[in-house]
Amino acid sequence: xxxxxxxxxxSPWRPVPxxxxxxxxxxxxxxxxxxxxxxxxxxxxxxxxxxxxxxxFGIAGRYPRLRPVPVIxxxxxxxxxxxxxxxxxxxxxxxxxxxxxxxxxxxxxxLELVQACGEADxxxxxxxxxxxxxxxHPLDVAPELPTWAVRSWARSAPRTxxxxxxxxxxxxxxxxxxxxxxxxxxxWWDIAWIWGPPEDHLAHLLATIGVxxxxxxxxxxxxxxxTPIARLDLLDLSAPDRHALTxxxxxxxxxxxxx
Amino acid sequence: MLIDVHxxxxxxxxxxVDGAELNxxxxxxxxxxxxxxxxxxxxxxxxxxxxxxFPSPADLTIANAAQRALQQQHPGRIRxxxxxxxxxxxxxxxxxxxxxxxxxxxLKLAASRRADDPLLDPLCEAAASLGFPVxxxxxxxxxxxxxxxxxxDGVELCRLAAxxxxxxxxxxxxxxxxxxxxxxxxxxxHRNVHVDLSGSGTDGGMLEACLRAxxxxxxxxxxxxxxxxxxxxxxxxxxxLPAPDAELIRSGNAVRLFPAGAFA
Numbered sequence: 160x161x162x163x164x165x166x167x168x169x170s171p172w173r174p175v176p177x178x179x180x181x182x183x184x185x186x187x188x189x190x191x192x193x194x195x196x197x198x199x200x201x202x203x204x205x206x207x208x209x210x211x212x213x214x215x216f217g218i219a220g221r222y223p224r225l226r227p228v229p230v231i232x233x234x235x236x237x238x239x240x241x242x243x244x245x246x247x248x249x250x251x252x253x254x255x256x257x258x259x260x261x262x263x264x265x266x267x268x269x270l271e272l273v274q275a276c277g278e279a280d281x282x283x284x285x286x287x288x289x290x291x292x293x294x295x296h297p298l299d300v301a302p303e304l305p306t307w308a309v310r311s312w313a314r315s316a317p318r319t320x321x322x323x324x325x326x327x328x329x330x331x332x333x334x335x336x337x338x339x340x341x342x343x344x345x346x347w348w349d350i351a352w353i354w355g356p357p358e359d360h361l362a363h364l365l366a367t368i369g370v371x372x373x374x375x376x377x378x379x380x381x382x383x384x385x386t387p388i389a390r391l392d393l394l395d396l397s398a399p400d401r402h403a404l405t406x407x408x409x410x411x412x413x414x415x416x417x418x
Numbered sequence: 419m420l421i422d423v424h425x426x427x428x429x430x431x432x433x434x435v436d437g438a439e440l441n442x443x444x445x446x447x448x449x450x451x452x453x454x455x456x457x458x459x460x461x462x463x464x465x466x467x468x469x470x471x472f473p474s475p476a477d478l479t480i481a482n483a484a485q486r487a488l489q490q491q492h493p494g495r496i497r498x499x500x501x502x503x504x505x506x507x508x509x510x511x512x513x514x515x516x517x518x519x520x521x522x523x524x525l526k527l528a529a530s531r532r533a534d535d536p537l538l539d540p541l542c543e544a545a546a547s548l549g550f551p552v553x554x555x556x557x558x559x560x561x562x563x564x565x566x567x568x569x570x571d572g573v574e575l576c577r578l579a580a581x582x583x584x585x586x587x588x589x590x591x592x593x594x595x596x597x598x599x600x601x602x603x604x605x606x607x608h609r610n611v612h613v614d615l616s617g618s619g620t621d622g623g624m625l626e627a628c629l630r631a632x633x634x635x636x637x638x639x640x641x642x643x644x645x646x647x648x649x650x651x652x653x654x655x656x657x658x659l660p661a662p663d664a665e666l667i668r669s670g671n672a673v674r675l676f677p678a679g680a681f682a
Contacts, residue, residue: 173599173623174623175622175623176622176623176626177622189657290621291595291618291619291621293557293558293595293596294558294559294595294596294597294598294619294621297561354618354643354644354646355447355644355645355646356443356444356446356447356645356646357440357441357443357444357447357643357645358440358643358644359443361646379622380622380623381621381622382620382621382622383620383621383622383625383650383651383654385620385649385650385651385653385654386620386646386647386650388650388653389646389647389649389650389653390646392450392649393447393450393451393645393646393649
C-alpha cells in the first residue's frame with residue numbers, strides 16, 4: 160500500500176505521537192503500508208516552508224520508503240527555484256495549502272504554482288482540512304479549502320495532476336461533477352475523510368466516480384492510519400480494484416515508477 | 419465479544435427515507451466487524467416531526483417503541499436505550515418505566531437540556547433505581563452555543579455525575595467533534611463517568627490520551643454514525659494494549675455498566 164497523505168514533525172497545536180521517521184515506519188510495517196508520501200508538518204505553518212526542505216530530502220534519502228512532498232510557498236520571491244529543486248531532489252509531489260499559507264485559494268500565486276507543477280510534471284497536493292474544524296485550537300483559524308478553488312485549479316492548469324486529501328463526499332461530488340471529463344480525470348482523492356457504513360459514502364463514490372480517482376491516504380500521524388484500512392475492509396472490492404486504490408493509482412502518479 | 423454502546427437505528431417515521439437500508443447496513447457491517455451487540459437509541463423522528471435534539475414526547479414514544487421492536491426482531495444483536503426529553507419530566511419517567519418493563523437497558527440523554535440542569539435529576543434517580551447507565555450526548559468543550567441543540571460538555575456532565583454517584587454515566591463520542599483534551603481533563607476525577615470512544619474523529623494521540631486520563635477500565639467502545647472509524651480505533655487500541663485491557667474496552671466494561679443480564 161502507498162499512503163499518499165502522511166506527515167513528519169510536530170503539530171503546533173497538540174501533542175501527536177509517532178512524528179519521527181522511525182516511528183512512522185513502525186506503524187507502516189504493522190499495517191502493511193509499504194510507502195508513504197510525507198510532508199514536513201511544521202512547515203505548513205512556517206513563513207518560509209523551504210527552510211524545511213533540506214531536512215525532508217535528507218530523511219527521504221535515509222528512508223527510501225518515505226517519499227518527500229515539500230511545501231512550496233508561491234507567495235515568496237523565487238519560489239520557482241524551490242519547485243525546481245524539489246523536482247531535482249526526487250519529490251514525488253509538491254503541496255501548498257492556501258489556508259495555512261494565508262493565500263487566496265484561487266489567487267494568482269496559487270494558480271501559478273498549480274500551473275507550474277504541470278510544467279514540472281509533479282502532482283500537486285492540497286488538503287481540504289488538516290483537522291476537524293470543531294476541535295481545532297482557538298488560534299488555528301486557517302480556512303478550509305473551498306470547492307471553487309479546486310475547480311479553478313483543474314480548469315486553469317490542463318497539465319497538472321491534483322491530489323486532494325481529507326475531502327468528504329459532498330466536497331468530492333461537488334468538484335467532480337462541476338468539471339468536464341478531462342478535467343475530472345486529473346483529480347485524485349484520498350479516502351482519509353470519506354465515511355464508510357452505514358452511510359456508505361465511500362462505496363457510493365467508488366460506484367459513481369470510479370476507483371481510478373481514489374488513493375489510499377490516512378493523514379497519519381495526525382489521524383489514525385487504521386482508518387482508511389478499516390474503510391476498505393468494510394467494502395466488497397475486487398482484488399484488482401483494491402490494488403488500484405491502495406497502490407496502483409499512486410504508482411501511476413509517481414514519475415519514478417513511470418520512468 | 420464486542421459491544422457497541424453507542425448505536426442508532428431508524429424507523430418508518432424517521433426523516434430518512436432510506437432508514438431500513440441504513441439499519442440493514444449497520445447490522446451487516448457490524449457482522450463483518452464482529453460486533454456482538456448494538457446498544458442503540460432512536461432520537462425521536464430524526465427531525466421529521468420534531469427536532470432531533472428537541473424531540474416531542476409523541477415522537478419519543480414512537481421511537482422508543484420502534485427501538486424495542488428492533489430488539490425483539492434481533493434479540494441476539496440489539497439492545498435499547500430509552501431516549502427522553504428532560505423538559506417533559508412526567509413523560510420521560512413514564513417512558514423509562516415502560517422501557518425497563520419491556521427490556522430496555524439504559525437511558526439516553528441527548529441535547530434537549532444542559533447536563534447539569536436540575537431537570538435531569540429525577541431522570542437520573544430513575545436510572546439509579548433501575549441500574550441503568552446514562553449515555554449523554556456531549557460536545558467536547560463547548561465554547562459557544564451551537565444551533566439545533568442545547569449541547570453539554572464534559573464539565574457539565576461531571577457536575578451531574580457528582581450529584582448522582584450511584585449512577586454510571588457514559589460520556590458520548592469522545593471522537594465526535596470538539597476538543598477532547600478538555601473533556602479528558604474534566605473527567606479524570608469522576609470515577610462514575612466513562613468515556614465512549616465513538617465518533618467520526620480518529621485523531622492521532624486521542625486514544626493514548628484517553629488511556630492516560632481514565633485508564634482502560636473507564637473506556638467503552640462504540641461507533642455512533644461511522645462504523646469505520648470505530649473499527650479503526652479498536653484496531654489501534656488492540657495494537658497498543660495487552661489483550662486483557664483491550665477486552666475491557668471491547669465488552670468487559672460495558673457488561674459491568676449495564677444491568678445484570680442485559681447482554682445474556
